[in-house]
Amino acid sequence: MLTHAAEDYLKSIYKLQEKGGKVSTGILAEHLEVKPASATGMIKKLKTMKLVRYERYRGVTLTAAGKAIALEIIRHHRLLELYLFKALGIPWDGVHEEAEKLEHVISEDVEARMDEFLGYPTADPHGAPIPDKNGVVTQTASIPMTDLQNGQSCVVAEVSDNDSALLRHLGSFNLYPGTAFRVIEVAPFEGPFTIDIAGQQVVIGREVAKHVFVDQVQDPDNV
Amino acid sequence: MLTHAAEDYLKSIYKLQEKGGKVSTGILAEHLEVKPASATGMIKKLKTMKLVRYERYRGVTLTAAGKAIALEIIRHHRLLELYLFKALGIPWDGVHEEAEKLEHVISEDVEARMDEFLGYPTADPHGAPIPDKNGVVTQTASIPMTDLQNGQSCVVAEVSDNDSALLRHLGSFNLYPGTAFRVIEVAPFEGPFTIDIAGQQVVIGREVAKHVFVDQVQDPDNV
DNA sequence: TATATAATTTAGGCATGCCTAAATTAGTTT
DNA sequence: AAACTAATTTAGGCATGCCTAAATTATATA
Structure with a gap:
């Protein structure tokens, strides 16, 4: 071991x-x-x-052997994050730290049972993919939020998981993976993003936006 | 730490x-x-x-400080055992080993949420008392099964938790904490116990019986 | 009480995994 | 190409926590 x-x-x-x-x-x-x-x-x-x-x-x-172990640990970590979030209600800005300690210690049996409980999920609470038992990762093609243009709509795919304060900040806007929003305006000169989330208008700083990755980008349909 | x-x-x-x-x-x-x-x-x-x-x-x-830490770890251990058993369905002969690794690593937050999920329990799957948050242990007065006499009825209070094979053996007879049984016959010369569990007649070896502790002992009422 | 036996402690060693400080190598600049 | 800078490696040290072997202390026995 x-x-x-x-x-x-x-x-x-x-x-x-x-x-x-x-x-x-x-x-x-x-x-x-x-x-x-x-x-x-x-x-x-x-x-x-x-x-x-x-x-x-x-x-x-x-090496292949090293990668297999890395993926196993990452799988432990992300399943744990999701389990702690869903089963125990730990806030999403706390699960990373917790999982960091547990990932080295849980058995395959516990992992399998968490997996079953969660319905064989493919992403953790931050949107990161959970490798399957064989180490296969299903990557979703997402782009950084900072690449978005005025008027575009999208869905949050993933956010950085290691900055607790950032996660609390994003959570306060409901900016979770799966949440849809529309860009109202990108301020010029590397400025902040004004977006619309479920009718609410919110300003997201550029530094924060760099840590948000989005999916399903659509151009404005009122053309 | x-x-x-x-x-x-x-x-x-x-x-x-x-x-x-x-x-x-x-x-x-x-x-x-x-x-x-x-x-x-x-x-x-x-x-x-x-x-x-x-x-x-x-x-x-x-010392008082040392005892407090010991009780904290024991509390972690026993809550984890019960949680793994009830929430994840890990068999009772496996939870000890698992909890042994996790007990050093879970946060107070996770512990509190498990405690809540379990409804603030007072005993683990083997019947051992779970100290409360303040380190107070509520001991139940139990006696070893080997002290029982012919005809006496009782309820299983606690069993040793560290021998996996023993636990599987006891489990095969449904000899869990809370299970009631009646002694049909104690064989002489340190022999085995023949007992009645829910109508089933079962023979328990003396060495096994030493690891079973019972409660609520009653003399035969057909006197 | 002297001595044999058993338990405990001390001494010294090993592996892990971190550190700082000094030496080395790579890469860039002139 | 020489020299400078930045990255990397080596050397040596420290803490943890285990081990074996030898020395010590306690205890039981004669």
Whole structure:
């Protein structure tokens, strides 16, 4: 069995690989809130376990085995988030932190039963996809809210899950995954977004909008 | 915050204190499946934290602070067992092991919500009392099944929770806490017990009976 | 009371995983 | 191409918590 730390490293490498591409020691260390020297050490250990590929000064890549473990942990995490949210009513800005601790510790049996209870869901409370038992991720093609134009309508697909204050802020506007809204106006010069959610007019700052991803974009139909 | 290991030590010390009285390094080590030398080391650490009293070669005792932490962990453990059993349907012979890992990791918030979901229960699936938020334990006065005489009726109050095979065995007879049964015959010379559970006649070995504790004992009323 | 036995403690070692500080390598600039 | 800067790695240290082996203390027995 792997240590929790090793699992965290694999998870971070996976996520960084998804976003950026090349995963350097420094980026990885920053993501894990650890010093680069510590990351180097763990990377070497993971290499001996054949969970990553690694050449010094060249960055890390997950092997198939490493990716499988990363996806398993991510599945634990996201199922837990949704379970805590739906079954226990933990607010969505708290489930991430909670799941972070539990993900390393739940058995496959508990996971399977949560999965069943939830009806085999495909997304967590923040809209992130839940990998299935075989590690297959069904990605939805979403775009950042900051790409929207005046008048366009859309549905929230996903929001960043790791900033509790941001989530509370979004929650106060009902900006949950699945919520539809329409852009009333994008202020010029990188300004804020004024949007219409269920009749309510709301202003969303640009920095906040960067963390919101949307789906089902439609141009204004009053043309 | 305490480490998981320290919490486990406090929990074990509490349990041994309840049963036997004096808690020696050796007994503690055995209970934790650790070598005595390791126990000595941790005991010293707990002493510097003022969680235990300790004089070398004299055994350990919990301070008020140490007891409070032990009870908190035990509360986590037992609430988790009951939650896993009732909310997720994990079989009662599996919940102990699962809770053992989770107890160190759940937040007070999650605990409070499980408590609410369960309706503020006072006993876990094995009949062990769940301490309340303030660490108050409501002990029920039960006696070992091996003290029963021919013809006596009673209700199962509690069973040992740490032997999975034993629990499956008891479960196959429906010998859960709350189940009533009547002793048909106690075989002489430390022999097995023949009992009547809901009309079914069942033979329970002495070694098994030692792990079953009963309540509400009544003498035969056909006198 | 002296001694044998059993329990406990001390000493020293190992693995994990973090850190800081110094050395090395890569990449960029002149 | 040399030199500078930034990233990375190596070296050495620390805390946790386990272990074995040896020394010590307590206790029971003769």
